[in-house]
Amino acid sequence: MSLSENSRFGIFRTATFRLTLAFVAAIICGMVLQFVLLFVQMTHFEAERSSGILHREADVLVQETPERLEYQVRERATNDLRVVINWVGLFDGHYRHIAGDLKSWPEGLVVDGKVHRLTLSPTDDEPYEMRFLAVRVPGGRVLVLAHSLHLLSELRYMIRRGALLSVFPVVMFALLTGVVLSHRALARVKTMHEAIDRIMQGDVHERLPAARERDELERLAGSVNRMLDRLEHLMDEIRDVGNDIAHDLRTPLSRVRARLERATSSPHDADYLNSVIERATLDLDQCFSVITALLRIGEIENGRRRAGFAQVNLGDLVADIVDLYEPIAETNGLVLTNAIAQDPATSETMTTFGDRDLLVEVLANLFDNAMKFTPAGGRVTVSAVSTPGAIRLRVADTGIGIPEAEREAVLGRFYRSDKSRHVPGSGLGLSLVMAILRLHGVDLAIADGDGSPEMPGCAFEMVFQLSAVSEGA
Amino acid sequence: MTSDQSLSFAPPEVPAKARLLFVEDDDTLAREVVEELSARGFAVSHVSTGQAGLDAAISESYDLMVLDRMLPLLDGLSVIEKLRSQNVQSPVLVLSALSAVDDRVTGLKAGGDDYLTKPFAMDELVARIEALLRRPNDTRATTLRVGPLDMDLIDRTVMREGREIELLPREFRLLEYLMRRPNQVLTRTMLLEDVWNYRFIPQTNLVDVHIGKLRRKVDGPGETPLIHSIRGSGFMLRVAL
Numbered sequence: 001m002s003l004s005e006n007s008r009f010g011i012f013r014t015a016t017f018r019l020t021l022a023f024v025a026a027i028i029c030g031m032v033l034q035f036v037l038l039f040v041q042m043t044h045f046e047a048e049r050s051s052g053i054l055h056r057e058a059d060v061l062v063q064e065t066p067e068r069l070e071y072q073v074r075e076r077a078t079n080d081l082r083v084v085i086n087w088v089g090l091f092d093g094h095y096r097h098i099a100g101d102l103k104s105w106p107e108g109l110v111v112d113g114k115v116h117r118l119t120l121s122p123t124d125d126e127p128y129e130m131r132f133l134a135v136r137v138p139g140g141r142v143l144v145l146a147h148s149l150h151l152l153s154e155l156r157y158m159i160r161r162g163a164l165l166s167v168f169p170v171v172m173f174a175l176l177t178g179v180v181l182s183h184r185a186l187a188r189v190k191t192m193h194e195a196i197d198r199i200m201q202g203d204v205h206e207r208l209p210a211a212r213e214r215d216e217l218e219r220l221a222g223s224v225n226r227m228l229d230r231l232e233h234l235m236d237e238i239r240d241v242g243n244d245i246a247h248d249l250r251t252p253l254s255r256v257r258a259r260l261e262r263a264t265s266s267p268h269d270a271d272y273l274n275s276v277i278e279r280a281t282l283d284l285d286q287c288f289s290v291i292t293a294l295l296r297i298g299e300i301e302n303g304r305r306r307a308g309f310a311q312v313n314l315g316d317l318v319a320d321i322v323d324l325y326e327p328i329a330e331t332n333g334l335v336l337t338n339a340i341a342q343d344p345a346t347s348e349t350m351t352t353f354g355d356r357d358l359l360v361e362v363l364a365n366l367f368d369n370a371m372k373f374t375p376a377g378g379r380v381t382v383s384a385v386s387t388p389g390a391i392r393l394r395v396a397d398t399g400i401g402i403p404e405a406e407r408e409a410v411l412g413r414f415y416r417s418d419k420s421r422h423v424p425g426s427g428l429g430l431s432l433v434m435a436i437l438r439l440h441g442v443d444l445a446i447a448d449g450d451g452s453p454e455m456p457g458c459a460f461e462m463v464f465q466l467s468a469v470s471e472g473a
Numbered sequence: 474m475t476s477d478q479s480l481s482f483a484p485p486e487v488p489a490k491a492r493l494l495f496v497e498d499d500d501t502l503a504r505e506v507v508e509e510l511s512a513r514g515f516a517v518s519h520v521s522t523g524q525a526g527l528d529a530a531i532s533e534s535y536d537l538m539v540l541d542r543m544l545p546l547l548d549g550l551s552v553i554e555k556l557r558s559q560n561v562q563s564p565v566l567v568l569s570a571l572s573a574v575d576d577r578v579t580g581l582k583a584g585g586d587d588y589l590t591k592p593f594a595m596d597e598l599v600a601r602i603e604a605l606l607r608r609p610n611d612t613r614a615t616t617l618r619v620g621p622l623d624m625d626l627i628d629r630t631v632m633r634e635g636r637e638i639e640l641l642p643r644e645f646r647l648l649e650y651l652m653r654r655p656n657q658v659l660t661r662t663m664l665l666e667d668v669w670n671y672r673f674i675p676q677t678n679l680v681d682v683h684i685g686k687l688r689r690k691v692d693g694p695g696e697t698p699l700i701h702s703i704r705g706s707g708f709m710l711r712v713a714l
Contacts, residue, residue, distance in 0.1 A: 278705070288592050289674070323643055324669055328682040361673040368676040429676065 016185040020178020024171050031170070035163040042155050047131075050147045051115045054133040057145055058113075066139040070099050073143070077101035086130070087146040095142065102144055109134050111142055117149075188217060204232050248290050252283035293428040300358070300435040308355040314393065314464060315340055315347040317356065318382050321363045325371070333376030336367075339383035350384070350391055353467040358436045365429040366395045366460050373458070374399030381450060389466055396459035398451035407446040437462060491606050494535040495519045496526035496552070497568070498544055506539075509595050515602070523547030530556055535563050537605055539598075540585070542569035550583040557584040564605040568593070596706030600658040607657060619652045620699060620712030622691070633691065644687050651700065651710040660707035684708050 061069060073090045077100045089102025097103055106118050111134040121127040131147045191209055198206045207228060208221035263276045322338040329336035340346065370380040378398040385392045402410055411434050437444050442462050449457020493510060497503040498521045510517045518535075520526050523544040530538060530552075538556075542549040553565055567585040581588060587601050617624040623632045629645060631638040640648065650668050651659065661680040665671050681702075688700040701709050 292590075292674075320669070324671070324679065324683075327686050328677055328679055331682050331685075357672050360671050364671070364673050364675060371677060 012182075014182040014186050014189075017178050017182035020174060020182065024174045024178070027170055027174060028167060031163065031167050035159055039156065039159050042159070043152060046152045046155065050131055050151075051133075054115055054131065054145050054147055058133055058135045058143065061143055061145075062135055062137055064137075066137070066141065069137055069141075069143070073100045086148045087144075089144040089146075090137075091142045091144065093140040093142075098141065100144075102146060106130075106132055106144070106146075109144065111136060185217070192221060199228065204228075204235065245290065245294065249287050252286045256280045256283045290428065293432060297428065297432050297435045300432075300439055308357065309353055310356065311351050311467065312354045312356045312359060313347060313351050314359075314384070314391065315342075315350040317359060318363065318384075318393070321360060321367065322382060325364075325367045328371060329380060332371055332374075333378075334371065334374055335379045337379065337381045339381055349386060349466065351467055352391070352440075352464045354440045354464075355436075358439070362433050362436050362462075363395070365433050369429060370395060370397040370399065370458075373397065373401075375455075378455075378457075379450060391464050391466055393462045393464060394459055396449040396457060398449055398455060398457040401449060401451065401456040401458045402446055410446070411444065441465065490514065490516045491536040491602075492534075493517045493602070494526065494529055494533075494538045496523065496538065496544065496549070497521065497541045499541075506595070506598070510599070510602075513599055523549065523552045527552050527555055530561055530563070531559055537563055537602060538565045539602070540565055540567055542567055550585075553584045566598075566601055566605060594660075594706070596658070596703075597660050597662060600660045600663060600707060603657055604654065604659075604663065607654070617649065617652045619655045619710065621697075622648075622652060622699070622712075624649060624652055631691075633693070633696070636693065638690050640687075640690060643683070644690065647683060647687055648691065651708070655710050655712050658703050658707050658709050663707070 061072060064072060070090060073088050076088045087100070087102040089100035089105075090098040091105055092098055095105040097105075106120060108118055109116060109132050113135055114133070116132050116134075117129060118132055119127055119129050129149050131149065132144060133146075134142055134144045137143045188209070195206050195208045207225045210218050210221040210225055212218070259276050259280055263273055268276075318338060318340055319342065322336060326336050340350075367380070374380060374397040380395070380397045383394045383396070385394070411430055434444060442464055445461045447459045447461060449459045451457030491514075493515050495503060495507060495510070495517055497506070497519065500521060503519050503521065507517045507519050518529065520529055524547050526538070526540065526544075527547065529535075540549045540552060544552070549567055549569075553567070556565070564586040565584065566587045566589060567581075568589050568591060570591045586605055589598060589601060615626050617626065621634045624630075626649070629642075631640060631645070631648060647664070647668050650664070662674070664680050664684075665673075665675070684700065684702075688698075691700055692698045699710055699712060701711050703709055
């Protein structure tokens with residue numbers, strides 16, 4: 001995805017802006033709810049208030065004599081009470097008009113001493129609503145008091161205006177904030193996109209801006225950066241290994257090539273040709289051993305296959321391999337000692353869960369190493385220390401040893417100490433050992449061996465988890 | 474290895490013209506192997522697919538099959554399973570570019586009799602074919618007698634023409650293996666696999682050292698050497714039968 005495509009998204013397609021829109025919607029809903037509640041409350045309050053006034057007025061007027069009442073009605077209709085009670089009307093028993101500015105009996109009005117809200121539709125005017133109260137007064141007459149709703153509609157108007165006027169700036173302000181924030185977020189994402197584009201174009205050292213990881217975006221960038229560090233490290237390793245493989249294969253192959261070339265360039269007798277072919281085959285075998293070792297390491301590391309896992313007795317395993325290597329140790333002038341107690345009680349406690357063939361390979365490689373790097377007269381010793389639930393197996397020699405600075409490197413692929421350049425080997429023995437031990441969840445540590453200060457020797461220590469005999473799968 | 478004459482190995486005891494079926498899809502490799510095996514006295518037929526191999530093995534009887542594990546369409550292991558279900562019991566040697574122990578185990582479980590990882594030395598292949606063609610001597614016998622050697626499997630003693638040879642247990646095991654397969658080339662890998670039951674390639678000349686120790690005990694001064702090194706391939710207990 002290219003950068004130009006990203007910028008087309010615009011701020012309206014950012015998570016921040018969408019969040020802003022959601023908040024704006026929520027704010028509008030909240031305000032609407034608030035005004036509706038306010039309106040309902042005011043309507044109710046106004047209705048109560050006007051009913052109260054109507055009732056109190058009616059109570060006063062009912063007390064009057066019919067003459068005084070008629071006079072009062074006329075007075076109110078023409079004078080100062082219009083504001084409080086807008087209209088008043090006095091009707092006889094047949095709802096015919098006697099006095100007041102309410103000239104005709106409102107349709108639908110019942111004389112029951114309760115306030116009724118009715119719509120009047122005069123022929124010469126717009127329909128309008130009023131609140132009416134009709135009470136019987138002495139003389140068989142009916143008094144009707146009416147109160148208009150103009151105060152309520154004014155309140156309504158005020159609330160509506162207020163709501164609209166306040167919603168608009170609030171929404172605008174929220175939107176503006178959203179736009180600003182989105183713009184900032186977009187700018188940060190854009191710099192990240194640019195960084196990613198540079199990384200994809202091959203600049204593997206580029207990193208995302210993560211600063212001090214103050215927010216979630218920077219924390220994410222920090223995580224991505226750490227992932228990139230790891231990947232870069234792995235890529236370096238792979239490149240190094242690739243170079244090493246190429247180098248290790250190139251040496252024997254160039255020897256083969258030189259020999260074959262010389263053999264074809266001039267006539268030679270059959271013996272010479274045979275020896276050339278033989279040595280070429282040996283060199284090719286050396287190449288194959290490198291390739292085979294690499295493939296095996298790859299299989300063990302990637303496959304994580306544990307199909308061959310079963311209960312393995314380490315004591316028996318060590319005894320078998322010591323037996324296998326004893327003659328060659330003797331031939332090399334070394335003393336190979338198995339210091340693990342050979343009794344049933346000890347042996348019983350040394351069962352672990354693993355792949356016998358692979359563990360054999362570990363020990364064989366360690367012994368091969370010890371033989372290679374220990375001069376005649378030296379000692380190679382296998383010992384074991386039991387701890388609860390685990391056993392520490394130690395293969396130690398009195399050879400040239402591994403300097404502390406090189407100990408980590410020798411476990412990497414193709415590493416050969418300067419001291420051992422002249423010793424043949426694929427350079428992958430310890431890598432294979434590491435791969436197998438990792439498969440078994442065993443740590444390998446390198447320490448000084450059993451030698452003198454000048455010839456410290458080397459010790460490989462492995463901690464195996466012991467398994468209960470019943471453990472399966 | 475030093476004192477021995479180098480032998481150009483010709484199998485003396487193989488039943489006349491053993492018939493082999495070789496199933497391999499790499500035609501260049503197949504041609505080389507077929508020529509080499511023919512030169513060593515085998516009658517070899519080559520086919521390049523699993524299906525063709527299956528058809529050939531069912532319609533004709535072969536003494537042994539050499540089968541590549543990775544074949545297009547029908548892989549080697551399926552071929553073996555189908556053959557065994559058709560009751561074809563000739564031994565099968567499985568070739569494979571895979572080396573993992575797991576693959577070896579599945580190869581043998583499927584009914585293969587031996588397993589060899591590519592790339593292999595021609596001598597190794599021939600030695601294994603020989604070993605499969607010649608089943609070892611009767612395993613129930615309690616004594617073995619090969620040339621001047623007498624082995625008592627119960628008392629764990631070995632005599633050579635009246636001279637008792639004192640052997641360590643591991644040397645005894647090795648000699649027993651040799652005596653069960655006289656006049657047969659045994660490669661270092663075969664010895665390591667069968668005598669010690671290990672499947673790794675040692676960086677050192679382990680097997681040679683073991684054979685050397687055994688040889689010093691078996692072939693006394695002035696006696697006719699019995700244990701021979703076959704240059705480039707392995708060892709042989711050679712006796713006149």
